[in-house]
Amino acid sequence: MARVIGDVILDLQNISLSFGGVKALTNISFDVREGEIRAIIGPNGAGKSSMLNVINGVYHPQQGRIVFRGQERRRMNPHEAAAQGIARTFQNIALFKGMTVLDNIMTGRNLMMRRNFLWNALYWGPSRREEIAHRKRVEEIIDFLEIQNIRKTPVGRLPYGLQKRVELARALAAEPSLLLLDEPMAGMNVEEKQDMCRFILDVNEQLGTTIVLIEHDMGVVMDISDRVVVLDYGRKIGDGPPDEVRNDPVVIEAYLGAGH
Numbered sequence: 001m002a003r004v005i006g007d008v009i010l011d012l013q014n015i016s017l018s019f020g021g022v023k024a025l026t027n028i029s030f031d032v033r034e035g036e037i038r039a040i041i042g043p044n045g046a047g048k049s050s051m052l053n054v055i056n057g058v059y060h061p062q063q064g065r066i067v068f069r070g071q072e073r074r075r076m077n078p079h080e081a082a083a084q085g086i087a088r089t090f091q092n093i094a095l096f097k098g099m100t101v102l103d104n105i106m107t108g109r110n111l112m113m114r115r116n117f118l119w120n121a122l123y124w125g126p127s128r129r130e131e132i133a134h135r136k137r138v139e140e141i142i143d144f145l146e147i148q149n150i151r152k153t154p155v156g157r158l159p160y161g162l163q164k165r166v167e168l169a170r171a172l173a174a175e176p177s178l179l180l181l182d183e184p185m186a187g188m189n190v191e192e193k194q195d196m197c198r199f200i201l202d203v204n205e206q207l208g209t210t211i212v213l214i215e216h217d218m219g220v221v222m223d224i225s226d227r228v229v230v231l232d233y234g235r236k237i238g239d240g241p242p243d244e245v246r247n248d249p250v251v252i253e254a255y256l257g258a259g260h
């Protein structure tokens with residue numbers, strides 16, 4: 001399928017966020033277009049994770065507007081953001097280590113399970129049918145990410161790179177239209193990084209999912225993203241296609257200054 005970059009679906013305008021005296025984000029504006037891979041980069045402590053947390057409703061900025069799919073967003077929590085089609089993965093893997101791969105991915109469907117426990121107890125048949133439908137979708141995701149052979153393995157027994165892939169699978173189980181990835185390749189070896197890059201591109205191209213990712217590996221960022229936002233000390237210092245950002249003296253200075 002040919003990639004199509006569409007209209008702006010997420011517009012962040014003049015976002016400022018502070019924690020007590022610490023200014024994590026200062027007057028940041030950028031947008032995300034439908035179907036693109038948008039990277040957020042910057043030295044440690046630049047505000048990247050805070051920005052993702054603003055997008056999915058974990059943090060509430062003191063100033064600024066967030067417009068998602070044409071609607072100004074009121075204060076919302078992560079559950080509401082997920083219901084609007086925004087899913088994310090975390091910097092530190094947040095899976096249930098004792099549960100199997102399959103069960104972990106099923107937890108990603110929770111939001112879509114319409115029927116509650118009482119209903120399930122009373123009407124076994126329809127809820128069973130619903131569970132089968134969810135299982136089918138989960139099995140498709142398992143095939144897509146090529147983890148069939150570990151579907152019954154407890155997550156805690158898997159190598160790190162595969163755990164990250166399971167986390168991606170769980171996020172995909174919610175069928176998001178906007179996927180936020182917080183350092184999806186952190187701590188991986190070269191081969192694991194190549195695999196993860198391929199899967200991120202496949203998700204974007206074949207499922208049409210818009211992706212915002214934080215990544216420290218510059219090679220990866222330059223290879224897979226359409227546009228890059230650069231943060232430094234909570235301010236935006238660059239924004240544009242990878243080639244433009246890479247050659248921007250202000251960006252180069254921020255990275256050299258931070259010892260990257």
Ligand SMILES: Nc1ncnc2c1ncn2[C@@H]1O[C@H](COP(=O)(O)OP(=O)(O)OP(=O)(O)O)[C@@H](O)[C@H]1O
Pocket residue numbers: 019022023024042043044045046047048049050051
């Ligand atoms: N919950 C919080 N309470 C207080 N300060 C916070 C909180 N979250 C982030 N900060 C501060 O906000 C600033 C930006 O942090 P953030 O984690 O967003 O940066 P980052 O670019 O993601 O860094 P890293 O690359 O190290 O993950 C830092 O000074 C951090 O200490």
